[in-house]
Amino acid sequence: MEPVAAPPEPASPPPPSTVRRNPPRRARPPPTPLASAKPKPSSRSSFLQDEAAAASIPAPPPSSQEERLKVFLRIRPVPDRDRCKAVARPMPGKDLRRKPKQAAGGDLCLVPTGPNSVALTVPQSKLVDPKRGRTEVFDGFSAVFSPDSTQLDIFVQVMNPLVDDFLGGKSGLLVAMGPTGSGKTHTIFGSPRNPGILPLALRQIFKAQDENKVASPPARSFSLSMFEILSEGKGERILDLLSDAAECVLQQSSIKGLQEVPLSNLADAESLASRGMLKRSTAATNANSNSSRSQCIITIHGVHKSSDADSEHLLSNAVLTIADLAGAERERKTGNQGSRLLESNFINNTSMVFGLCLRSLLEHQKNQKKPLEKHFKNSMLTRYLRDYLEGRKKMTLILNVKPANDDYLDTSFLLRQASPYMKIKYTSLDDSSDLISQKRSNASLICQENKKKRKVERKENIETDNIAKVSEDDAQYKFLNSELRRVSRSEAIMTNFARALWTVLKQYKHKLLESENAAESMKQLIRDQYIQIVELKKELEVLNSCCSCKHIPVIEDTSIDQDDSVSSGQAGQSLVSLSNKPNLGSYDASVDNFHLVAEEVLKELKSHGAENFSAPCSLNGESVSCDTSSISFIDEQEQSFRGLKAEKSCCADAFGPMSHTEEGNTKVELHAIHKKLDASECFTGQTSAHAGGVTPSSSHSDNQSNQSLTEHHMLPCLKTERVSLSPQFTSCSKKATIEQSEDEIEELSKIILEDIHHDVNIREVKHPDYLSSSQQVSSDTEDVGSSQSSLELPGMVASQKKLEELDLEPERCEPGVVNATVECAVGHSQAPEQMSDCEGRVPCLLKEITCPAKASKAPSKVSEAEEAADKKKEGFTSSPEDTKKTRRRLQPAAAMLLKEFPGADFDVDTRREERGKSSSSVAAGRSDALIRVLKARPVRRV
Ligand SMILES: Nc1ncnc2c1ncn2[C@@H]1O[C@H](COP(=O)(O)OP(=O)(O)OP(=O)(O)O)[C@@H](O)[C@H]1O
Numbered sequence: 017m018e019p020v021a022a023p024p025e026p027a028s029p030p031p032p033s034t035v036r037r038n039p040p041r042r043a044r045p046p047p048t049p050l051a052s053a054k055p056k057p058s059s060r061s062s063f064l065q066d067e068a069a070a071a072s073i074p075a076p077p078p079s080s081q082e083e084r085l086k087v088f089l090r091i092r093p094v095p096d097r098d099r100c101k102a103v104a105r106p107m108p109g110k111d112l113r114r115k116p117k118q119a120a121g122g123d124l125c126l127v128p129t130g131p132n133s134v135a136l137t138v139p140q141s142k143l144v145d146p147k148r149g150r151t152e153v154f155d156g157f158s159a160v161f162s163p164d165s166t167q168l169d170i171f172v173q174v175m176n177p178l179v180d181d182f183l184g185g186k187s188g189l190l191v192a193m194g195p196t197g198s199g200k201t202h203t204i205f206g207s208p209r210n211p212g213i214l215p216l217a218l219r220q221i222f223k224a225q226d227e228n229k230v231a232s233p234p235a236r237s238f239s240l241s242m243f244e245i246l247s248e249g250k251g252e253r254i255l256d257l258l259s260d261a262a263e264c265v266l267q268q269s270s271i272k273g274l275q276e277v278p279l280s281n282l283a284d285a286e287s288l289a290s291r292g293m294l295k296r297s298t299a300a301t302n303a304n305s306n307s308s309r310s311q312c313i314i315t316i317h318g319v320h321k322s323s324d325a326d327s328e329h330l331l332s333n334a335v336l337t338i339a340d341l342a343g344a345e346r347e348r349k350t351g352n353q354g355s356r357l358l359e360s361n362f363i364n365n366t367s368m369v370f371g372l373c374l375r376s377l378l379e380h381q382k383n384q385k386k387p388l389e390k391h392f393k394n395s396m397l398t399r400y401l402r403d404y405l406e407g408r409k410k411m412t413l414i415l416n417v418k419p420a421n422d423d424y425l426d427t428s429f430l431l432r433q434a435s436p437y438m439k440i441k442y443t444s445l446d447d448s449s450d451l452i453s454q455k456r457s458n459a460s461l462i463c464q465e466n467k468k469k470r471k472v473e474r475k476e477n478i479e480t481d482n483i484a485k486v487s488e489d490d491a492q493y494k495f496l497n498s499e500l501r502r503v504s505r506s507e508a509i510m511t512n513f514a515r516a517l518w519t520v521l522k523q524y525k526h527k528l529l530e531s532e533n534a535a536e537s538m539k540q541l542i543r544d545q546y547i548q549i550v551e552l553k554k555e556l557e558v559l560n561s562c563c564s565c566k567h568i569p570v571i572e573d574t575s576i577d578q579d580d581s582v583s584s585g586q587a588g589q590s591l592v593s594l595s596n597k598p599n600l601g602s603y604d605a606s607v608d609n610f611h612l613v614a615e616e617v618l619k620e621l622k623s624h625g626a627e628n629f630s631a632p633c634s635l636n637g638e639s640v641s642c643d644t645s646s647i648s649f650i651d652e653q654e655q656s657f658r659g660l661k662a663e664k665s666c667c668a669d670a671f672g673p674m675s676h677t678e679e680g681n682t683k684v685e686l687h688a689i690h691k692k693l694d695a696s697e698c699f700t701g702q703t704s705a706h707a708g709g710v711t712p713s714s715s716h717s718d719n720q721s722n723q724s725l726t727e728h729h730m731l732p733c734l735k736t737e738r739v740s741l742s743p744q745f746t747s748c749s750k751k752a753t754i755e756q757s758e759d760e761i762e763e764l765s766k767i768i769l770e771d772i773h774h775d776v777n778i779r780e781v782k783h784p785d786y787l788s789s790s791q792q793v794s795s796d797t798e799d800v801g802s803s804q805s806s807l808e809l810p811g812m813v814a815s816q817k818k819l820e821e822l823d824l825e826p827e828r829c830e831p832g833v834v835n836a837t838v839e840c841a842v843g844h845s846q847a848p849e850q851m852s853d854c855e856g857r858v859p860c861l862l863k864e865i866t867c868p869a870k871a872s873k874a875p876s877k878v879s880e881a882e883e884a885a886d887k888k889k890e891g892f893t894s895s896p897e898d899t900k901k902t903r904r905r906l907q908p909a910a911a912m913l914l915k916e917f918p919g920a921d922f923d924v925d926t927r928r929e930e931r932g933k934s935s936s937s938v939a940a941g942r943s944d945a946l947i948r949v950l951k952a953r954p955v956r957r958v
Contacts (some may be wrong), residue, residue, distance in 0.1 A: 085374075085440035086158040088174050088414040089134060091126060092199040093163030109391035126419040126427050126674040128160045129153055136428055139421035158412075163419065167206050171216040174414050179220045181410065182318060189404045193367070193434060194416030195375050195426035196343035196350065197304035203416055204314075204340040205293045212469045214314055214338055215286050221316065222282035239276040239317040242284055242292035245396045246310035247362030252396045257312070266396050269403060276317060289314065297499045299359070301350040304343075310368055311397045312340040341367060341403070343416075343428065351858075369395040373405035381407070381441055407442055453649035609907045 072590035127137040133155030143150065159173045178188035190213065206212030221238060228298035242257035243264060256275055279285040297309040316336040329357040342363040352360045373645040376389035392405050404411040408845055415434050417427040730752065 029071060031246075052391045068087055082409070083442045086174075086177075087156075087434060087438040088159045088161065088412070089128075089154075089200065090165060090170060090203060090397070090414060090416050091128065091134070091419050092161050092202075094124070094418075094420055101447075116515060122421045123421045125421045126417060126426040126431075130155065130160065132157045132160055134160055134431070136431060139422070139424050142424060144283040152431075154435045157415075157437070167203070167210050167212055167216065171213050171220075171416070172201060174412060175213040175217050176335060177222065178410075178412060179217050182219065182316065182334050183224050185318075186332045187333070187335040187409050187410040189335070189339065189401065189409060190414065191339040191341060191370075191401075191411065192414050192416060193341055193370075193420065194343050194430055195303075195423065196301065198343055198418050198423075198426075200304075200340055200343060200416045201308055201421070204312075204338060205289070208290075211286075214289050217316070217336065218279070218282055218289065219286045221318075222279075222285065222856065237319045238285070238435050239319065240279050240288055241274050241315045241317070242289065242312065243271060243274055244296055244310035244312045245366070245400075246297050247359050247360070252362070254296075254396060255310070257295045258288060266399060269400060271378065271400065272902045279316070299356060301345065301352060301356065307345075307350075308340065308342045309356075309363070311363075313397075313400065314338045316341075333787075337401075337404075339397070341370065341397070343367075346426065365596040366395045366397050369398050370401075370405070371433050373398050374434075374440065377405060377407050378436055378440050381439075382832040387717075401536070406438065410442055522609035528829070608632060636735050712874055718916045743836040 047815050051114075124137075125139050126134055126136045133153055134157070135151050135153045137151040161170055161173075175190060178190055181903050182190050182895045194200050194202050202210075202212065204214055206215060218240075225236065225238075240258065244255050245252055246255060247253075254266055254271055254274075256264055258275070258277050259275040261273060261275060264271045266272075277288055279288070292314070293312075296312050299309050301307045307665045314337070316338075318334040320335070342359075344364050344367045345355065347358040347360060350356070350360060370390040372389070376391055380388040388406060392402045398405055401411075413434060415430055417423070417430055419427070628765075667809055
């Protein structure tokens with residue numbers, strides 16, 4: 017091993033100045049020796065204004081407090097193969113000042129022009145204008161080492177000051193920069209025969225250690241650590257070169273897991289460094305057969321182990337760092353591919369970041385307003401060397417360059433990149449202790465600042481929270497206010513609605529009470545009417561019993577059986593259909609009215625004596641004694657009304673033995689009027705049945721059948737009527753509920769009344785034709801079917817036969833005669849004057865009523881009129897099925913009928929009596945007498 021020589025006295029570095037470009041046509045001054053090189057006034061560079069400006073800045077005189085970054089330049093000797101290409105080979109033993117001159121005319125582009133400057137000449141192959149050469153002078157380096165410089169020269173000028181500082185307790189950094197194959201590793205590590213800076217530094221350290229042992233017990237200890245930062249894919253990793261441990265982790269400016277090997281002696285330290293160097297990642301490239309593929313960092317920690325507190329303090333944290341950076345590579349020269357190419361990218365990137373950090377530091381030092389860019393974050397190397405790159409620790413650069421023309425670009429790039437770094441200043445270089453204290457103070461300051469920031473942040477957070485709470489409270493308050501207003505509006509609306517609803521309900525309740533009262537009054541009225549009806553029924557029964565005391569018709573069941581023929585059955589069916597008409601109202605009113613009339617007539621009859629009471633009745637031209645005619649008259653009226661209502665009732669009383677008498681005729685008309693009371697029933701079949709019931713009275717061909725029919729229909733009528741009265745009334749009273757308003761009743765009554773008037777008028781107009789029509793019908797009963805329903809004809813014939821039988825046996829037919837007489841008196845009103853002539857002697861008048869033809873005619877006309885009225889009003893058909901669907905109450909009609917009995921209708925009859933004196937004066941007289949009786953009685957309204 018080459019002994020470490022004492023470091024020579026470093027020559028005072030010339031002031032930094034860089035010559036960018038030589039004047040093109042001016043004679044170049046001869047290069048000055050390095051030792052005596054003086055800074056020249058820098059010439060302005062035309063293509064690098066910033067560097068020219070930097071060069072134009074006169075370097076301030078170095079002061080004790082201000083120290084600039086040391087930048088050394090070592091020019092690698094040209095290899096032998098390259099040396100053969102060189103035109104001029106420097107002669108051994110000659111001055112280095114002549115080498116550039118010799119090389120200037122050869123393949124060397126870079127020659128030292130002084131101890132602190134070099135001249136870079138653009139090779140002819142790269143000149144655009146060959147006639148115009150260009151040479152750049154870079155001056156201001158701390159030292160420029162020619163290719164002939166030895167390792168010791170480099171150590172003495174570059175590393176020895178750092179070691180002294182390290183031994184003095186100050187940390188320092190030496191970084192070797194340069195393109196690949198420029199001799200960085202050779203400079204740092206050297207070779208066994210020509211050791212580099214690291215071995216020489218170790219020797220120097222241990223020499224000092226040995227010197228200190230002699231003077232005093234060992235008080236200091238050193239440790240060595242080596243690691244490399246190499247690429248791994250697109251990332252980086254740290255690898256410890258002194259141990260086989262796993263990769264290390266970079267934490268801020270320290271590496272976790274890095275082994276620090278204590279240095280006990282120089283030999284172990286040198287072997288350790290040699291082992292670590294061998295472990296470093298290297299690879300062969302076209303530019304370097306042993307090219308480093310990683311950034312290698314060697315750190316020497318000095319620890320004071322003596323009891324001397326002062327010395328320990330000084331050495332406690334001194335770190336001497338040496339960084340061998342991988343040289344920048346050009347792909348074209350290296351020919352790297354694959355992983356090598358990735359390594360080249362990593363190496364170039366790291367070198368670029370390192371240069372940017374120094375550039376940023378320089379710019380920051382030039383202008384404090386410019387922030388110190390944090391380029392160090394872009395690579396592990398710069399992060400680890402952050403303190404040095406930010407100017408907090410002393411750093412020294414040694415630039416390794418190759419002077420050959422082929423390396424012009426790399427050399428030119430490095431010089432242009434790194435020459436400005438020599439202007440970086442260290443205003444207050446901190447020793448290790450100062451650095452530590454500064455770090456601690458910085459840490460404390462940082463902690464305080466962090467605490468303040470936290471407090472401020474807490475306050476801000478609290479204020480923000482308070483503001484947020486206030487805003488939330490405001491929003492909630494607004495929301496609640498809006499909700500409150502909405503609820504208030506809703507409450508007001510609902511209150512008003514409830515009030516309105518309450519008012520309406522009260523009104524409805526009032527109306528309901530009124531309706532209930534009206535219903536109660538109606539019920540009471542109906543009850544009263546019912547009571548009256550019951551009383552009338554009782555009285556009527558009494559009268560009937562009185563009347564039947566002498567002549568109670570004996571109707572044998574045999575006659576009914578004999579009349580079970582088809583004809584009588586059809587007629588009976590028609591009459592039954594007719595009698596199915598519910599006319600309770602009219603019936604009740606009529607009963608009531610006729611009851612009163614009967615009382616009056618009875619009184620009159622009684623007043624006239626028994627002879628008059630048994631006045632004969634004319635039937636078929638014969639006088640028939642009928643002492644009960646008056647009684648029968650009332651009874652007949654009642655039956656005629658009830659016959660319209662009672663089920664199975666027959667109207668045979670309307671066509672029985674009186675078929676050839678005037679009474680029969682009037683009976684038919686009366687029956688027609690009663691039927692018109694039921695006009696609203698719209699029972700078409702009723703018309704035909706009714707007519708059929710009348711027509712047989714005009715038939716003389718078959719009196720036997722008429723008689724049997726009369727007997728057949730009369731007694732059942734009388735019998736069933738009383739039986740069915742109460743149920744009918746009950747049902748009708750039930751139906752006559754509140755729902756039938758008085759308006760409807762009045763309207764219906766008016767309609768019926770109009771119909772009655774209309775029918776009466778029709779009857780009056782057509783009365784002269786009654787006779788001819790009845791004669792036609794009676795002459796040939798078979799032809800009657802042409803004008804009437806064929807179904808009515810058999811019944812008519814049967815009724816006629818019955819009438820004939822009655823004629824033969826007047827005693828048995830007396831009830832029928834009586835009935836006919838009564839009907840005639842009531843229904844016929846053509847000769848009131850004759851009635852008046854008889855002075856109210858109804859039996860005498862009734863005796864003279866003999867107009868069979870007219871009686872036979874009347875029913876047909878009446879039936880026609882009724883049929884026309886029915887068709888006109890109701891439009892019903894004659895089917896029995898329809899009759900069941902068209903039941904109506906005739907109580908209003910009956911009431912109106914009773915109301916109109918003493919009215920204008922009978923006045924009309926009064927006019928008619930003048931015209932019909934010749935026809936039926938006796939019957940008219942009877943009617944007139946009856947009318948007088950009716951007028952004398954007040955009409956009860958239902
Ligand atoms: N000053 C010098 N004197 C003699 N030989 C040198 C000198 N400098 C470099 N060399 C030789 O050049 C070769 C390359 O040197 P070195 O490996 O140190 O270059 P490098 O800059 O480290 O390259 P890389 O960056 O690729 O690692 C080595 O073989 C080395 O011995």
